[in-house]
Amino acid sequence: MLKLPKYLLILFFTTVSATAKADLRPNCLSIKLTCENSEVANGQQILFWLEFTNKDLGTRPTLLPGNRKSGKKIIYFSFFSVKNDFYTEVFRESVEITIDTSSRGGTDFRYLEAGETFRIPVFFNDSKNFDSHIEAHHRLPELMAGEYQVLAWYQPWNDDLAQYAFNPIDPFGHSSEENYDTTKLDLSFDGTQSNYLRLSIVNYFSVSSIFVNTEFCPLDCKFCAAIEKGNWTKVSAIIDGQTYYKGPTNVTDLDSAWRMPHRNVTWLGPNPQAILASLPTFTGRTMIFSTPSGYQYYYLAWQLGEIYKTRSRMSQIFYWMGFNRTPIKTSEVDYCKLVNFSPY
Numbered sequence: 001m002l003k004l005p006k007y008l009l010i011l012f013f014t015t016v017s018a019t020a021k022a023d024l025r026p027n028c029l030s031i032k033l034t035c036e037n038s039e040v041a042n043g044q045q046i047l048f049w050l051e052f053t054n055k056d057l058g059t060r061p062t063l064l065p066g067n068r069k070s071g072k073k074i075i076y077f078s079f080f081s082v083k084n085d086f087y088t089e090v091f092r093e094s095v096e097i098t099i100d101t102s103s104r105g106g107t108d109f110r111y112l113e114a115g116e117t118f119r120i121p122v123f124f125n126d127s128k129n130f131d132s133h134i135e136a137h138h139r140l141p142e143l144m145a146g147e148y149q150v151l152a153w154y155q156p157w158n159d160d161l162a163q164y165a166f167n168p169i170d171p172f173g174h175s176s177e178e179n180y181d182t183t184k185l186d187l188s189f190d191g192t193q194s195n196y197l198r199l200s201i202v203n204y205f206s207v208s209s210i211f212v213n214t215e216f217c218p219l220d221c222k223f224c225a226a227i228e229k230g231n232w233t234k235v236s237a238i239i240d241g242q243t244y245y246k247g248p249t250n251v252t253d254l255d256s257a258w259r260m261p262h263r264n265v266t267w268l269g270p271n272p273q274a275i276l277a278s279l280p281t282f283t284g285r286t287m288i289f290s291t292p293s294g295y296q297y298y299y300l301a302w303q304l305g306e307i308y309k310t311r312s313r314m315s316q317i318f319y320w321m322g323f324n325r326t327p328i329k330t331s332e333v334d335y336c337k338l339v340n341f342s343p344y
Contacts, residue, residue: 028056029185033152033194041205042142046124047266050075050152050194054112060185061165063156064120065134066108067286067344069099072158074107075122077138080149080196087149091141095158100131103344107159111273121267121288122152128294135267135288136295143201150199155191162187216260223257227264227289232298232341235289240338243302248334266290279305279331284340301340306332 030053040046054060065075076093099105112118121135129136156162166187169175175186213219226234242255259268269286276282284301311330 027192029062029192030055031152031154031192031194033150033197035197035199039200039202041202043125044205045126048122049119050122051117051119053117054114056185057114059111059113061109061111063159063161063165064108064110067105068097068107068134069101069105070097073097074154074156074158076153078151078153081146082149090143093138097137099134099137107161109161109165126295133297145201145203147198147200149196151196152194153191154193157189157191211263214261216257217262221262224262224264227291230291236341244337246332246335264290266295280307281305297344299340299342299344300338303337303339306335
């Protein structure tokens, strides 16, 4: 049997380790889990927030739950009990979606610029909206009082659109060189997860954090008062009054108070990242209001641009008469009007 000197073995292993390459890829999609309360009781509604941050160098697409109605969840949760630094999973959500499909829905395909953060709400134990909204399609069974660690799983591969947002990475860090796209984020087939968040289950209902009055939401805020009373006509009128404009001179005079943080506005959804360029066109966003009877989901839509029908018909008649150009103004580009405010 050939015996090699020890220094040759040391040299051999040193050389091998120096030339070895770890094919590990950085996770450039950061997910942060937070909660307004550190203590909750069994059955109490819990509001979590998930913050998605693009840590890559360029604009990258990602998938968010949107108003998905069928298939499997792309975000679900696990609860762990911890003893002597040993984590035991005591509950994991089902990934199956059982929402009412009488209305259509889908995931949100959203682009995040480099360093941009986008936040979405997740509600637990909201029985009123459990069967109708993906944000509230989460339910926690009764757990023993104590401290738990909460983890959010992100599994976009449960959606067919994931292939257009991410480069699939196998457990060994390999990807398809043929189909690799540098404009996408790398993501493991197993998905990724958030940070661990400590949450205490107690035997009494805790009080939510108190909203601090601001310049835009004082103690006598008319906007929040209308929400509390369920006066949706007035809520709609306030938003319409602060977003309506006609003509370029009115755009700079808009009041943005309704878009600022309000104690009774839990969530103000983003504007779409793209709309049709032809006039008139429409844009919309969602809002979740907090009322004494629970969370209320509303969809808002605005008409952008206006076409004057009578003037357009007159201009067409002049064109038929041989006048290629007429001084009649047939449209208004600087125009915005709230045309829909309804629960969904």
